Amino acid sequence: MSKNKLPTIKEIAKRLNVSASTVSRALHDHPSIGLVTTMRVRKVAEELGYEANKMAIYFKERKTYTIGVIIPDLAEPFFSAALTGVEDAAEASNYNVIIGQSLDNFEREKKIVENMKDHRVDGVLVSLTKDTSTYEHFDSLKKYNIPVVFFDRVPSRKDINYVACNLVAGMLQAVTKLVGMGHTRIGLINGPAKLAATLQRLEIYFRCLKENNLPMDQDIIVSTTLTKADNLKAINKLISLPEPPTAVIVFNDYVLLDCIAAVKAAGLEVNKDISFISFANLPIWEYMDSVPLASIEQFAYKQSSMAAEFLFRLINNATSANPIEMPLLQHIIDSEMVEYSRSK
Amino acid sequence: MSKNKLPTIKEIAKRLNVSASTVSRALHDHPSIGLVTTMRVRKVAEELGYEANKMAIYFKERKTYTIGVIIPDLAEPFFSAALTGVEDAAEASNYNVIIGQSLDNFEREKKIVENMKDHRVDGVLVSLTKDTSTYEHFDSLKKYNIPVVFFDRVPSRKDINYVACNLVAGMLQAVTKLVGMGHTRIGLINGPAKLAATLQRLEIYFRCLKENNLPMDQDIIVSTTLTKADNLKAINKLISLPEPPTAVIVFNDYVLLDCIAAVKAAGLEVNKDISFISFANLPIWEYMDSVPLASIEQFAYKQSSMAAEFLFRLINNATSANPIEMPLLQHIIDSEMVEYSRSK
DNA sequence: ATAGATTACGCAACCGTTTGCGCAATCGCA
DNA sequence: TGCGATTGCGCAAACGGTTGCGTAATCTAT
Numbered sequence: 001m002s003k004n005k006l007p008t009i010k011e012i013a014k015r016l017n018v019s020a021s022t023v024s025r026a027l028h029d030h031p032s033i034g035l036v037t038t039m040r041v042r043k044v045a046e047e048l049g050y051e052a053n054k055m056a057i058y059f060k061e062r063k064t065y066t067i068g069v070i071i072p073d074l075a076e077p078f079f080s081a082a083l084t085g086v087e088d089a090a091e092a093s094n095y096n097v098i099i100g101q102s103l104d105n106f107e108r109e110k111k112i113v114e115n116m117k118d119h120r121v122d123g124v125l126v127s128l129t130k131d132t133s134t135y136e137h138f139d140s141l142k143k144y145n146i147p148v149v150f151f152d153r154v155p156s157r158k159d160i161n162y163v164a165c166n167l168v169a170g171m172l173q174a175v176t177k178l179v180g181m182g183h184t185r186i187g188l189i190n191g192p193a194k195l196a197a198t199l200q201r202l203e204i205y206f207r208c209l210k211e212n213n214l215p216m217d218q219d220i221i222v223s224t225t226l227t228k229a230d231n232l233k234a235i236n237k238l239i240s241l242p243e244p245p246t247a248v249i250v251f252n253d254y255v256l257l258d259c260i261a262a263v264k265a266a267g268l269e270v271n272k273d274i275s276f277i278s279f280a281n282l283p284i285w286e287y288m289d290s291v292p293l294a295s296i297e298q299f300a301y302k303q304s305s306m307a308a309e310f311l312f313r314l315i316n317n318a319t320s321a322n323p324i325e326m327p328l329l330q331h332i333i334d335s336e337m338v339e340y341s342r343s344k
Numbered sequence: 345m346s347k348n349k350l351p352t353i354k355e356i357a358k359r360l361n362v363s364a365s366t367v368s369r370a371l372h373d374h375p376s377i378g379l380v381t382t383m384r385v386r387k388v389a390e391e392l393g394y395e396a397n398k399m400a401i402y403f404k405e406r407k408t409y410t411i412g413v414i415i416p417d418l419a420e421p422f423f424s425a426a427l428t429g430v431e432d433a434a435e436a437s438n439y440n441v442i443i444g445q446s447l448d449n450f451e452r453e454k455k456i457v458e459n460m461k462d463h464r465v466d467g468v469l470v471s472l473t474k475d476t477s478t479y480e481h482f483d484s485l486k487k488y489n490i491p492v493v494f495f496d497r498v499p500s501r502k503d504i505n506y507v508a509c510n511l512v513a514g515m516l517q518a519v520t521k522l523v524g525m526g527h528t529r530i531g532l533i534n535g536p537a538k539l540a541a542t543l544q545r546l547e548i549y550f551r552c553l554k555e556n557n558l559p560m561d562q563d564i565i566v567s568t569t570l571t572k573a574d575n576l577k578a579i580n581k582l583i584s585l586p587e588p589p590t591a592v593i594v595f596n597d598y599v600l601l602d603c604i605a606a607v608k609a610a611g612l613e614v615n616k617d618i619s620f621i622s623f624a625n626l627p628i629w630e631y632m633d634s635v636p637l638a639s640i641e642q643f644a645y646k647q648s649s650m651a652a653e654f655l656f657r658l659i660n661n662a663t664s665a666n667p668i669e670m671p672l673l674q675h676i677i678d679s680e681m682v683e684y685s686r687s688k
Numbered sequence: 689a690t691a692g693a694t695t696a697c698g699c700a701a702c703c704g705t706t707t708g709c710g711c712a713a714t715c716g717c718a
Numbered sequence: 719t720g721c722g723a724t725t726g727c728g729c730a731a732a733c734g735g736t737t738g739c740g741t742a743a744t745c746t747a748t
Contacts, residue, residue, distance in 0.1 A: 006487075008704060008705085009704065009706095010704075010705095018727075018728085019727070019728045020704085020705075020728095021705090021706075021728065021730095022727055022728075024704095024706060024707085025706090025707090025727090028706090032726060032727075033727075034725075034727085037727080049487070051462075052704085053464070053703090053704055053705075054462050055402075055403055055703095055704085056403065056703075056704035056705050056706095056733090057704080057705060057706080058399075059399055059704085059705090059734080060704085060733050062733070065463075066442070066463075074418070074424040074427060075424055075425065075428070075627070077419065081419065083443075084418055084419070087443065087445060096442045096459070097442060097443060098410070098441060098443075099427075099431065099441060099442075100431075101428065101431060118398050119398060119399070119409075119410075119440055120398065120399045143350075143393070144350065283419075284628050287601045287604070288632065288633075289633040290633070352733095352735085353734065353735060353736095354734075363697070363698045363699075364698095365697080365698065365735095365736075365737075366696085366697060366698075368736060369697090369736090369737090372736090375695095376695075376696060376697075377697075378696055378697080381696075381697080397733090399733095399734085400703095400733075400734035400735045401734080401735060401736080403703060403704080403733090403735090404702075404703045404734085405703085405736095406703070
């Protein structure tokens, strides 16, 4: 039963006493095959329910029509949206997507890259681990002519293909809004030092304060490793200051969730005693009672689908008859402030 | 540059003036190859940075070491958790995972199945579309000896492999709790008729009422197609009844989010004027102000990873030397009530 | 010294499909 | 009638690796 071999071209050839090449050509409507032969071949193919073994073709083409996506954690809506972006782009190009979750673990990331190389994916999309600071493991892909495009969490190197999000625009809008509301003491809860986004947020923070002629105070700048305990420690440090900030810019929405809980636990009221602005734009805010004033949308779907586009361009060039020396593909999307102002 | 061919066994063979078979055997420490030859081969392989082309091996083995997962929507934490379960199981068995989101669209589901068949995955895991009521598209996989295991959203047929969740246990706990709190009028907001889960929930609802000697009232049983508008319509119908239910069992957490919003908009207080029990156990409840009394945990990760286990068993049997007639692999996990009682 | 065992390796087929080239048979045309 | 063009198809190699079988060369034992 399980030995029922699938119909192959050879099988068809045998039944018709023709050669495999004739069958192949007939099925492709090759002009050098006579009409009658073509018809007979098609008929038998139909009867047998023949379907070409794509794996054999792909193997011959030295392609897999599969790309790999490496992301930290699917449980985060940001990344599941990103994956959907990749999948949609891949579907449009008739590619498949294999996934690997690094779980923000550098060693896992290396393993996943290795595995994807073994499976000879045609290209790789990566959003880095928060601990990734070396990139040799990606170099091994170059050897196999497997192009790589980074998105969102990108390396701090310039010789790469990437799509990232520039948070300046959105954050400037947000701080301007805060200042307009009378806030002059605006704190910052930043993320892990290794993440490029952390430095970026800090720079923009300074820049925004400067553009609004606000003083800088190191006391109201704290950071977190993104664990719940650390998040709580960070926000509690701020609200227990002699002069706490009246508004805080928070690394991302997950950190903010903990912050809001801590603020409430301290008997303070969100958006009255203290206001927040965060990054990521969780879909869930719509249903929450306590929300940030605004969130900086980072366009997960847009970033990842554009990164996928880049990747396909690189793949198509690499496998084209005369591949050219591709320029680096780099794009930066402007973030956008999304307001959550509600009258409750 | 892009023409730099990867080192192959033949390349090594040529350099050493031996045959490809010798190289292959040497690299596998085959006893019939002399020590010196083995060493020389290994040395050259090392120098060239040779790595076997797994695709060639897989092709010969007629395997891909890839399984497909078809789920409705990654944006739902339930399914992203499920995907993680699959990925973990796959990693342990050295398999890759390709994904397909049906987006609850039957036609897409068919396409995805087709695509996975084309890519000759070794097996498929499926959680059905809410509109899937015919299963012929999966039969085509049987022809290719590609085993299928369903999970969570499973067909209403008995001749399949599946892992599902029995909601009786959890729901009985929950209703018992409600009754214990004095509720006698317990409503139901059910889901789309085509979904097996809908009928199941209805049956359990009846059963639980019966076991607690509660009367049944068709007026407090409504349903939704899971769109936001429909969700609101459903809950509004219930709370505008002359005698509204004091507790409602809701199809899932997403529907419940809309219900809570509607209840608040109507000036009612959750867990006071009306209480809820829902299914799925969203991770976000921890941070919400208004929560259900309890949620019925359906163990996405557990379901999917067990389904993956089943799949690997089927795959291993199918590709073993003497495959046996496998019995159907079926398992039902008991749900569990998770309480969200909070003192606020 | 010679049969038999052992060692160390090569040949060729195979997985399924594609494709350049060659060749026989028919056709067209002068 | 004879020659070049066309039609229609097969051969064999190729993708990269694995493996059953054959065999020459050396070794062992009698």
